[in-house]
Amino acid sequence: MSFRTLCVAAGVDGQSFPHGGKVSAFAVRSRNGGLNMELKPLQIGNLTVEYPIIQGGMGVGISRSHLAGAVSANGGLGIISTAQIGYDEPDFERNQEQANLHAIRKHLEQAKEIAGGRPVGVNIMVATKDYPSYVKAAVDAGADVIISGAGLPVRLPEYVGDSDCKIAPIVSSEKAASLMLRNWDKKYGRTADFLVIEGPEAGGHLGFKEEQLKHITTKEYEDEIKKIIETVRGYEEKYGKKIPVIIAGGIFDHEDICHALSIGADGVQIASRFVATDECDADEKYKQAYIDAKAEDVEIVMSPVGMPGRALKNAFVKLIEKKPLPVSRCFNCLEKCNPAKVPYCITKALINAVRGDIEHGLIFVGANVGRITKIVSVHDLMAELVGE
Ligand SMILES: Cc1cc2nc3c(=O)[nH]c(=O)nc-3n(C[C@H](O)[C@H](O)[C@H](O)COP(=O)(O)O)c2cc1C
DSSP states (O other): OOHHHHHHHTTOTTOBOTTSOBSOSSOOOOTTSSOOOOOOOEEETTEEESSSEEEOOOTTTTSSHHHHHHHHHTTSBEEEEOTTTTTTSTTTTTOHHHHHHHHHHHHHHHHHHHHTTOOEEEEOOTTBTTHHHHHHHHHHTTOSEEEEOSSOOTTHHHHHTTOSOEEEEEESSHHHHHHHHHHHHHHHSOOOSOEEEEOTTOSEEOSSOHHHHHHOOHHHHHHHHHHHHHHHHHHHHHHTSOOOEEEESSOOSHHHHHHHHHTTOSEEEEOHHHHSBTTOSSOHHHHHHHHHOOGGGEEEEEOTTSSEEEEEOOHHHHHHHHSOOOOOSOOOOBSSOOTTTSSSOHHHHHHHHHTTOGGGSOOBOOTTGGGOOOOBOHHHHHHHHTTO
């Protein structure tokens, strides 16, 4: 029996993991026992996604055309991360913005071809430099949805204009959800097409203070989710349209999905599990690091983005915990970054990782990475997640 199952069975879920995470915050195995339900399609306005499963955007380069295209082709909603997406383009060293703009179009076109006409989206972090031009490039290249977090995407409606591209903020608290929706309502007379709630077990950057991550319990976070859903329902009434709510962070299997739906969500966003797939765009060594990882190898690290992040405690993390790594050149990734002051260059660390230089790279992971044991095809993973 795993630590997680043991804790849930003993009714002590929500207690701290030794690595600073939590025992399955909200995505607990259902206590109704062996939940299995037929998943209904996710309807986002006029877009229909066969299963209510969104593959979370993963940068740098972890979810590009191959992974996102395969997820959409298999009935989920594949999401390309635009974070330094052009890292392997010939002009990246000279002009990151141009390389990224070119790569956004290229990867969206490729993913859409793989997906055979099904919707494909992008994830664009608010904290990135040149955010407006990446949003416009994604819209022009035909992104069906844009999901945006790592900051509040307050001006996103302005950047997508009157295109049919669906937009969703990522929030982690009711306060942020209220602020976002009120802002869009007042300033643009519009609301979100859907909304992603990212909980404390997610991988990558987290919308919580480091201190909060140590104390928040399952019950507290589920209550927060319910409050966010209530806020969203208010805007549904006002705008006379359905605003699907998607829950992310720590969702591992079909039962977790059923549990998320049972507490009022319309769908889930899953990222870490899609890393261990044949189609994931990262180097094989990156995927192997996921397979080898144990629960105790996971740690909360501070990122130059100014938010805590969940990552593997590898040689790189141990090094930056001891002393900062001077930044020798800047890749213009963040709106607010002072290369002279940050403990390391996040672009360099993430590019090393995606290329398979595991010991010199930052490997973001979700809290449940220790439960991933093998690399499978996206087709098989989707079949497992939908409960086939
Ligand atoms: C390797 C990795 C990279 C990520 N990169 C991004 C990103 O670029 N932008 C973003 O908004 N979220 C990012 N995330 C968060 C995911 O999109 C997702 O919401 C979260 O990891 C879900 O939790 P799970 O991994 O437990 O399923 C990343 C997560 C991982 C594991």
